[in-house]
Structure formats: structure tokens, C-alpha cells
Amino acid sequence: MDYYGYIGKILRVNLSTKEIRVEDLDEISINLVLGCSGYAAKMLIEELEPGIDPLSSANKIIFATGPLTGTLCPSGGSYELCFKSPLTKSWCQSRSGGSFGPKIKKAGFDFIIIEGKSEKPVYLWIRNEVVEIHDAFHLWGRNVETSTNIILKEIDAPDASVAVIGVAGENMVKFACVINDRGRAAGRGGGGAILGSKNLKAIAVNGSMDIRVHNPEKFMEVITKAETALSKYPFESINQFGTPLLVNILNTNGCLPTKYFNYSTFTDAEEISGEKLTEKYLIKRRACFGCSMGCGRYSEVDEGKWATPPQEGPEYETIAMFGALCLNNDLESIIRSNYLCNNYGMDTISTGSVIAFLMECYEKGILSKQQVDNLDLSWGNSNVIVDLVHKIARREGIGNLLAEGTAHTAEQLGPEAQKIALHVKGMELPAHEPRGESKTLGLQYAVSPRGACHMHPNWASTWDSGNFESGLTEFGMPWPPADKFAEEGHKKGIAYRLVILHGEISEILGCCIFHSWGGKDECLTPQLYGEILRSLTGLNKSNEQLLLAAERSWTIKKCFNVREGFSRKDDRLPLLMFKPLKDGPAKNECIKNLEAMLDEYYEAFGWNKISGIPEVESLRKLDLEFLSEKIPLVE
């Protein structure tokens, strides 16, 4: 088939046999789920055996792009890393920006699938359909920046994009990430540990191939329309302050997790705010490929104890995790921690959270000083926070335990620790307090396939807390939105289903979610995505069919988890979420009836309420009957 938007090819590299295969895109899958993480989910559920060890050679990891990746779609700089997570043992996908995703397409592929395990460390060099496996023995043990520099020199292509793991990935830290373009992370869930387990240090890509456009005149017209819509985007100050702009906003609204979620406001928030970062440390703004927003930070600390060379970030999550969550008001130490995490290749959310968890255990007397290598784990001790980053990545002392993630650490420390550990399905909670921000967000933490997540597949608070219509009323979004603190009986199941589908659309098209919120003429709505998709690819998909593809993608990911044994019993929240907040504007708020919200959510998708598993009928409606052979179904 002749493809527009898509390239039409899949690269499959088996590191055990060193076999390199190029396959055609499967038209049936394109028709069902369009691409990117949806397409990758379909491949993984078909190709992986259930119950495999995520760090064994049986696991596969996919670098997935979508039809809109690397195009003029204003948010198309993304790729999704898709795999079975070593942290959660569930479905996992991690999005990253920069230029790696677009370069995969320019190199001639839509997907790169990595299988097997290399005996010796290697890296891949892919350009214009040529694939080479290079020795990486000399790179093993080196950090992200050095490895990137050495590889770019060796392949003699300064414009190439390199995705690489650092020491954390080599050491198979369960939340190690893959860093591309030096500072953009496919952060969550431990994709870096999988590359480490496969002895794959890096992938370098470059290319000069066309992305063809089906209807150029129409496409340019639609893109101009999208640019105009985004000029009215409601978060305009995100350009100026980046995601750290949220520090002050969330603090004011009582949803900035502080002292390991014990509080929801931080007295020193101003000290670690996006405004302060911009004023004192920002060198410039940086955009991902093709992004008209440019929220990326590029900052440095030029002198002092935490002197840090120019580096991407820190983003909001990093600042909140290493800052408010640990009661740390020293922004320079946060910038330093961000730099270290990037260079070790480690998820800043999980790293910050596991450090705060350790501090909480220490304060509660669950751990003795000897057990923590005689570190002074007092809240806000920035020296120790930075020390722990080193220890986790290198698996030294207590770091070796923390490197296994919060759930495993808590299990080792006993029931008292397990009671206060904050994770869902093994994934640490990110820096949005659902009790203060949005009860829908609480629901999302419970049900998201990769565990507690504020972004997969969408920012759940967009409807009840954000008041953003985002073009969804046309598809039945209840309007006006319910109160953000309301739980059951307010159509939150129906609303959240549409929020999910909107997010899933950008995920299967290969886009960043950040342009998706606003009024219906202020952001990239499903309607606008539909127009872009049609003019770019020539695929005859109505907006309804686009939503249907998104629902299929979400359902396949759900079924991936069902097959791994996940069901309603795993759609849980940590105990603390059911206790009232102690401070701030949302004081006394808590999750009161998760069960009722779960009922509404399963019902909205047509899933069985008792088991939380999709029913045969709902799979049939989505043309996903093939999944019924793969999962235990409720008739």
C-alpha cells in the first residue's frame, strides 16, 4: 500500500540472533488503531507470552511513532516507548519529545521493535533504511551525555538523534528511563532497565526521507487553522515559564503534594517556582521537533555547591518531587538532581517519590539510621537527596533497595511501611494531589494501565477541575462540568471516558497531549486531529471513527493487563487518599467512594463491574473479538 503520513515500514531487530528484518505496516492494524502506542499494544499482546519476566530476553520493547509524528501537526514531536514494565509488571508506555521520534520516520520506519538480548553491549545506528549494530563495550558505565557525544562523533552525524540509557538502565533500576537528545526522557515505568537487560546501550537515528502528504493544499490550510487555534491556547504562560508554572498554581489551589502527600500546600513554593527558575537559571526555551509551544526549559546553575552545566529541564514534576514532596526549598539542588537523573537515565518522578518515601519511613521510625547508611534523612536535607540519587543509580547501600521501587521497598520494610507507601500497581504517584485537584484524577490513578499516572492517557482533571470543553461536547461530554470534589452520580464515568479517548487520540496519532486542552477553538480537538489526519494520510476516517480507534487502543492496553492477572482488585488507591487533607483550600477533602466511581467508569466502557474486565459484547462492538481468546472473559 502507498502510505501518506506513515512511512509504511517496521524495523525489527533481534539482539540474540542479530537478525534485522524490515516488515510492512499491517493495514488491518492501521484500520483498527491507527498507530503509535495503539498499534504497539496490538503487536505486544499478540507477540508476548503472558507472565514473562519483563527483564528477560522474552520481553520486547517498541519505539513507536504515529502518522502525525514528525509532521507539521503542532504537537507531533513524540514517540512512545511501549513494553511490559519491570516496575509494575503491567502494560507501560512512556512518551518522549525531542527529535528522536521524527528522526525514526526520516530514517525510514514507523516502528522499531527490539527483541532478544545481546551477549555484549551494543548500540544501533539507523539511517535511511540502513541498520548497523555497533559494539558498545566502551560506552558501558558511561553517563547519558558522554555516551551521546561519543556516539555522535563515531557515526559522524551531528544532526543525528540518540536515545541512550545511563548507568541506572545498565544497573536495571526498575524506574530507569531512556533519554533521547541528551535531556528528553521516555520516563516512567523502567524502559531503560529493559534496554539494560538487553545490553542495548543506545539507538542513533538520522535520515532525510520524505513524509508524503496526501492533500498538500488542504493539509496546509488545516495546519494554519490549528496554528490559529493554538494562538488562543489558554495556558499561554506555559511558553514563558514551562511546566514549572504549575508550582504556584497548584500550591494556590491546594494540590501541590508536600511532605510525601501529607500536606497539599508548601510554604516555600515561591522559592521553587517556575517564575524563579525563569528569572534566575533559565538560559533559553527549547521546543521539541515541530512544537509551536516550546515549553521545554534549558537551564544551568553557573556556580556554587550545585553548579550544573546547561541542561534540559527541570520540569514541573521534577521540581515538585525533589522539592515540595521532600520539603526541599533549594531550587539549585533540584536542578542538580534533575541533571543527575537525566545523566544516570532515571525517572525523576519515581526517584523523587522513593526518596520522600524513605524520609517518611525514617521519620516514623520504621528505619534506623544504620539501615540508611547513616544518612541524615531529615525532611528537606538537600545534600542527602542528591546523595541518594547517586546511590540509587549505582545501587549502592540503601540505594540498592530503593532502586526496586516504592512497592518492593515497602514490602521489604514490613506492613507499617506498606500502609504509607504511595503507589498504584507499583507506580509511584506523580505530583498532582487528587484529593485537592480533581476526584476524576483519583479515578485515573486507580485505573490507568501503567499505574498511578497524571498523563496517561490524558490529564484527567481537564474536565472537572480545568473546565475545558476541548471539543468534546459534540461527542456527549456532560456540560457544564461537575464539581471537582464530587464523586458518584455526576456522570464522571461518561465524562472521564471522553477525556480518555481524547488523550488516546493524541497517543495513537503520535502527538504530545499538551495542545489538547482549552475551548473548542483554542486547542487541538478531536475534530481538528481528524481533519489533520484525513488531509495528511488520505485515510477516510470520520471523527467518530477516530474516537472508536482510540477506544480500541485503550481496550487493548486494558486487555494486556487483564491477561497479566490485573482486575478490579488492582484498580486501587493508597490508603492515604481516603484520609482528609490537613491543610490548604481543599482541607478535609478525601476520596470517599472510589468503588462507586469505578462502577461508573466500567459501565461507561461496557466492562464487567464485578471483575472490571471487558465483556465479550463490548469487544465485539469494537471489532476486537480476537482479544477474547487472549483474556479470561466474563460471559
Added chain:
Amino acid sequence: MRKTLVVVATNCTGCRRCEMWCSMKHKKVINTERSAIHVLRREPSIDTPLVCLQCGNCLGACPKDAIQRNKKTGAIEIKLDLCTGCGFCLTACPYGLITMDKVDKHAIKCDLCGGDPECVKHCKEDAILYLDLERAASYRREEAAKFQQKKVRDTY
């Protein structure tokens, strides 16, 4: 009055939308490698658009007289029906801003889109401007002065 392109590199975020618009406009495909404008990202901290200044150095280099000045816009344009892809103009350009299109086998060079450059229209950051000649010249003088100043600062 005629206009010319001016780059404000400090405004550039490195999104490369200008390159994509350029290839879309001229080649009807998305390909930053087939664009007449070039954005370079180099570490640390450099993102900069590079544009043809229409200096005319390439005018005499073409053995087929395929390179001609557009009297209206001032742009030096390559007449594609005459261009054989010999590459002499690439040799002549002191800035490396003429490239070879490997698909169509002819040279690629900025033609100012006939006086309405796409890159300028779609740059949200105002990193590429299309200014009246006198304003552009004055701007360039200021930039040159700032550059000298920076050199002095870096030295001492």
C-alpha cells in the same frame, strides 16, 4: 520597498517548523532536509535559523544561467527547468546555504517565496523577520556590534 530576511537567533526555540513549511511549500512533502532554510541545534544552548541573504555570490557560478535575480523581490532564484544539478553554486555559496535535492536532483535555494516567505508567516517566536531593507540593514549593524561586544566579554 523591497524586503529581506533577518534572523533573531536568540528567539529561536529550535522547533524547525520553518523548515517543514519550506519543504511543504516548495516540494509538497514534509522533509527538513529539502528545505531552503536551515535550523541548527548544537550543544550547549545553540538553536539558530540560517537563511540565504540573497548576496548574489552564486549568480555567476551557474554554467546554464539557471540562477537569476528576481527584479521584483530581489531574490536570487534557481530556474528549475534549466538547473542540471551540477553543484557549482554550492561551491560558490560562502554560507553553505545552497544544498542539493537528492530526490529532484537540482539545487535548493531560498527564493523568498515570491515575496511572502512561509517561514516568517509561521514563526511564532519572531525568530525570522521579513523587514524593509533599511530597517534590516540597521538591525544587522546592531547585531554585528553586539557580537563584537560579546567577543570582548568572552575574552576578558
